[in-house]
Amino acid sequence: GQSLEQPSEVTAVEGAIVQINCTYQTSGFYGLSWYQQHDGGAPTFLSYNALDGLEETGRFSSFLSRSDSYGYLLLQELQMKDSASYFCAVHNTDKLIFGTGTRLQVFP
């Protein structure tokens, strides 16, 4: 079967650093993406990792370990506007399989 696991909820304060983990089990794997979704909005793309290692884009970084079937999204210098749901998604040939999402709440 295919499954992705991520925590359902994470809380943090403004200015802090938070890490959202994602573990996956899939029959085929081409890469791991991360998406952000604000309440009432559409998902927006954040990052993609095909190879092991860290990808950095501004305050956000994403990491992948293919041998461990594991990745994470790191958000630094948290801001109130970062309060949203975050989804990891596995690229499996031409399909995209999403996790159930992690709700991040940032407090002042």
Next chain:
Amino acid sequence: EAQVTQNPRYLITVTGKKLTVTCSQNMNHEYMSWYRQDPGLGLRQIYYSMNVEVTDKGDVPEGYKVSRKEKRNFPLILESPSPNQTSLYFCASSLNRGRHEQYFGPGTRLTVT
């Protein structure tokens, strides 16, 4: 403005009444896809299309049909909607199968009574 549009944004219908949700993109993208989002289940892929006249099933295709007659349009058809198809639907597109950033439409909230 580069975008993915969906219509309607909200729809309430009755069981068995055929409906179509339209999706259009103006970015000349080859890859298009439909997802449904349900609480606690995340986004699940219904169908995808890698190019005109090429469509394939995602993880939850039962009860849905799609077509891709033109590159820009990818309508989702529910021939006989049932209450378990009440959901939030998103259309998305990406440049091609190798480009991983997907652009999502605003969503269509469908209620089937």
